[in-house]
Amino acid sequence: MARTEAAGAPDADTGDLRRRVAALLDEHDSATTDRAAFLRARFDAGLAWVHYPVGLGGLDLPRSLQAVVDAELEAAGAPDNDPRRIGIGLGMAAPTILTYGTEEQRRRFLRPLWLGEEVWCQLFSEPGAGSDLAALATRAVRDGDDWIVDGQKVWTSSAHTARWAILIARTDPDVPKHRGITYFVCDMTAPGVEVRPLRQITGEAEFNEVFLSGVRIPDRHRLGEVGDGWRVAQTTLMNERVAIGGGRVPREGGMIGLVADLWRERPELRTHALHQRLLELWVDAETARLAGERLRQQLAAGAPGPEGSAMKLAFARLNQEISALEVELLGEDGLLYEDWTMRRPELVDFTGRDAGYRYLRAKGNSIEGGTTEVLLNIVAERVLGLPAEPRTDKDIPWKELAR
Numbered sequence: 001m002a003r004t005e006a007a008g009a010p011d012a013d014t015g016d017l018r019r020r021v022a023a024l025l026d027e028h029d030s031a032t033t034d035r036a037a038f039l040r041a042r043f044d045a046g047l048a049w050v051h052y053p054v055g056l057g058g059l060d061l062p063r064s065l066q067a068v069v070d071a072e073l074e075a076a077g078a079p080d081n082d083p084r085r086i087g088i089g090l091g092m093a094a095p096t097i098l099t100y101g102t103e104e105q106r107r108r109f110l111r112p113l114w115l116g117e118e119v120w121c122q123l124f125s126e127p128g129a130g131s132d133l134a135a136l137a138t139r140a141v142r143d144g145d146d147w148i149v150d151g152q153k154v155w156t157s158s159a160h161t162a163r164w165a166i167l168i169a170r171t172d173p174d175v176p177k178h179r180g181i182t183y184f185v186c187d188m189t190a191p192g193v194e195v196r197p198l199r200q201i202t203g204e205a206e207f208n209e210v211f212l213s214g215v216r217i218p219d220r221h222r223l224g225e226v227g228d229g230w231r232v233a234q235t236t237l238m239n240e241r242v243a244i245g246g247g248r249v250p251r252e253g254g255m256i257g258l259v260a261d262l263w264r265e266r267p268e269l270r271t272h273a274l275h276q277r278l279l280e281l282w283v284d285a286e287t288a289r290l291a292g293e294r295l296r297q298q299l300a301a302g303a304p305g306p307e308g309s310a311m312k313l314a315f316a317r318l319n320q321e322i323s324a325l326e327v328e329l330l331g332e333d334g335l336l337y338e339d340w341t342m343r344r345p346e347l348v349d350f351t352g353r354d355a356g357y358r359y360l361r362a363k364g365n366s367i368e369g370g371t372t373e374v375l376l377n378i379v380a381e382r383v384l385g386l387p388a389e390p391r392t393d394k395d396i397p398w399k400e401l402a403r
Contacts, residue, residue, distance in 0.1 A: 013061055013062070013065055014065065014068050017047075017050065017059075017061070017065055017068050017069055017072075018068065018072060020045060020046070020047060020059075021047065021068075021069055021072040021073060021076075022072075023045075024041060024042060024045050024047060025073075025076055025078070027041070028041045030073075030076055030077055030078040030079065031077070035079040036115070038078065038079055039079065039081055039114075039115050039116070040115060042073075042078075043057045043111055043114055043115060046058050046059040047059075047069050047073075048081075048114045049066065049094075049114070050062075050063070050065050050066050050069060051063040051065075051066065052098060052110075055107075056098070056106055056107070056110050056111075057110060057111065057114055064296075064297070081114060081115060081116045082116055084347045084348075084349075085116065085119070085346050085347050086113070086116045086119055086120070087347075088119075088120045088121055088122055088157065088158060088162075089113040089114075089118070089119065089120035089164075090113070090114065091239055091240060092120070092122060092166065092236050092239055092240045093109070093113060093120045093122075093164070093166050093236075094110060094113055094114070095235065095236075095239045096166060096183075096223060096232060096235050096236045096239070097109050097110060097113075097185075097223065098110070099232075099235050100183070100223045100224040100232050100235070101223055102220075104220070105185070105220075105221075105223070109164070109185070118163040118164055119158055119161045119162045119163055119164075119346075120158070120162055120163070120164050120165065120166065121156050121157060121158045121159045121162035121164075121165045121166075121188065122156065122157070122165065122166050122236070122240075123138075123153040123156060123159075123165045123166065123167040123168070123186060123210055123212075124136075124153070124166075124167075124168055124233070124236075125153060125154055125155045125156075126138060126151065126152060126153055126154060127152060127154055128403060130154075130155070130371070131371050131373060131374050133168075133233075134177040134178045134181070134230060135177055135398075135401065135403075136151075136168060136169070136170060136181065137151060137170065137403070138150070138151025138152065138153065138167075138168075138169045138170060138212060139151060139169060139170050139171075139173075140169035140170065140171050140182060140184065140217070141171075142171070142219075143216075145218060145219050145220075146216045146217060146218050146219065147169075147171075147182075147184065147216070147217045147218075147219065147222070148214055148215070148216055149167070149169055149184075149186070149192075149212045149214075149215040149216075149217055150212055150213060150214060150215075151169065151212050152209065152210070152211050152212070153167075153209065153210040153212070154198070154207075154209045154210075155198070155207050155209075155367075155368065156195075156207060156208045156209065156210050157206055157207055157208075157368070158206075158346070159188065159195045159208035159210050160195050160197065160205075160208055160344050161346055162188045163187075163188055163189065164185055164186065164187065164188060165185070165186040165188050165210075166183070166184075166185060166186075166223075166236060167183070167184045167185070167186040167217075168181050168182070168183050168184070168229045168230075168232075168233050169181070169182060169184065169229075170182075170398065171226055171227060171229075172227055173397070173398045173399040174397050174398075174399060175227070175397055175398065176393075176394060176395055176396060176397060176398065177393065177396075177398045177401065178230045178394075179227055179230070180227055180398060181227070181229035181230045181233070182222060182224075182225075182226050182227060182228070182229040183222065183223040183224050183228075183229035183232040183233060184217050184221055184222050184223065185217070185221040185222075185223060186212075186215065186217055186221070187217070187221075190215050190216065190217075191214075191215070191216075192212060192213040192214045192215040192216075193210065193211075193212060193215055194210065194211040194213070195208050195209075195210050196208060196209050196210075196211070197342075197344055199342060200360075200361075200364070201360045201363065202340075202357055202360045202361050203339070203340035203341060203342060203343070204342070204343045204344070204345055205342065205343070205344050206344070206345050206347075206348060237370065238308055238309075239308075240369050240370075249289055249292070251286065251289065252282075252285075253289070254285070254350075254351070255318070255319055255322045255323060255326075255350060255351075255358065255362075256281060256282055256285035256318070256322055258326065258351060258358075259278065259281075259322055259325055259326045259329065260278070260282065262326065262329060262330075263275075263278055263329070266329075269329050269330070269331065274325070274328065274329055277325055278325065281318065281321055281322050281325060284314075284318060285318055285322070288311070288314045288315070288318060291310075291311065291314070292311055295308065295311055309370065309375040309378040309379050309382075309383075310375075310379050310383060312369055312370060312375060313372060313375050313376070313379065315365065316362075316365035316366040316372060317366075317372075319350075319358075319362040319365045320362045320363065320365060320366065322362075323355070323358040323359040323362040324359060326355045326358065326359070327355050327356065327359045330355055333355075334355050334356065334359075335356070336354070336356060337354070337356040337357070337360075338353070338354045338356070338357065348361065350362075377389065
């Protein structure tokens with residue numbers, strides 16, 4: 001069978017999608033239609049996530065065909081849903097809700113999530129449960145049709161703008177730590193939710209700490225079975241790492257493109273040693289980009305696997321090394337910093353800021369979305385098949401663990 005450019009998509013499906021996009025643009029001229037109205041029409045036409053079910057923004061088609069829709073709409077100048085602002089919802093909450101949510105939960109949350117009407121955040125990490133997330137101590141106790149949640153979460157991106165959060169909490173302290181965890185959707189406007197900013201080395205506070213004091217979550221906002229939250233969370237975490245490290249970029253896209261452009265535009269900055277480093281990083285960035293394309297083709301055939309952890313590792317290392325090269329290349333100008341004003345931004349913008357910001361902000365890439373040390377273990381055990389590290393606490397009830 002003939003194949004198209006869309007990662008092996010059948011010609012018939014591609015042609016049908018293009019006709020659907022054309023019909024959407026005919027009925028809702030992107031130049032004159034209100035942005036929100038256009039996005040609602042796109043979702044209802046099944047062109048939001050083509051691999052999602054009909055009625056939930058999709059058409060039950062292969063994931064690879066989304067590229068056809070996105071390319072057609074971009075060429076027409078159609079508005080998007082500002083994916084960087086709602087990345088946690090798109091990349092983490094949505095696939096988890098699709099996989100484990102009830103039909104009622106899917107219909108309640110997915111449409112406003114994709115439209116950007118409701119921002120999401122992630123309440124996973126805790127002061128004593130970062131790298132060892134399964135050691136989390138936030139408790140959820142059943143009270144009739146509700147759960148009462150008490151605890152503290154940390155490093156929560158977008159908590160200050162979020163309407164909803166994906167939350168894991170301990171519901172049974174009498175079993176080993178990986179069991180007895182349950183997954184919830186938490187209303188960030190509920191009584192007892194307090195968000196405090198965490199100022200970073202950049203001067204901004206895109207991260208937050210969140211305190212939960214007697215927060216009531218209805219049982220209808222539970223995702224998956226009681227005590228099965230660790231398995232549900234793995235779906236979130238694997239999708240998170242793909243979202244962070246596996247995004248589609250063109251050749252010389254992202255930070256390597258900024259440094260390559262600087263090299264071309266400022267010949268007086270060049271040295272042989274810096275040239276060698278730039279070439280090495282350019283090759284590494286291109287290798288990572290092509291590996292990302294391969295990962296996306298694998299995703300078209302199924303759910304994300306542990307390979308996403310390797311992509312996230314590469315993303316963090318490259319961002320840090322490229323930003324360091326940029327600062328060194330700029331010499332004394334690289335020491336300048338545009339502004340250290342305390343702000344609480346809605347998104348992270350690497351390309352729209354100066355070299356100093358990129359250098360400082362890239363330090364967080366090896367922490368967020370899974371620390372480098374944890375991801376190395378995942379790659380070693382789940383991708384390379386190496387022996388697992390000894391874990392003496394694996395079968396001990398959580399309440400008996402030293403803390």
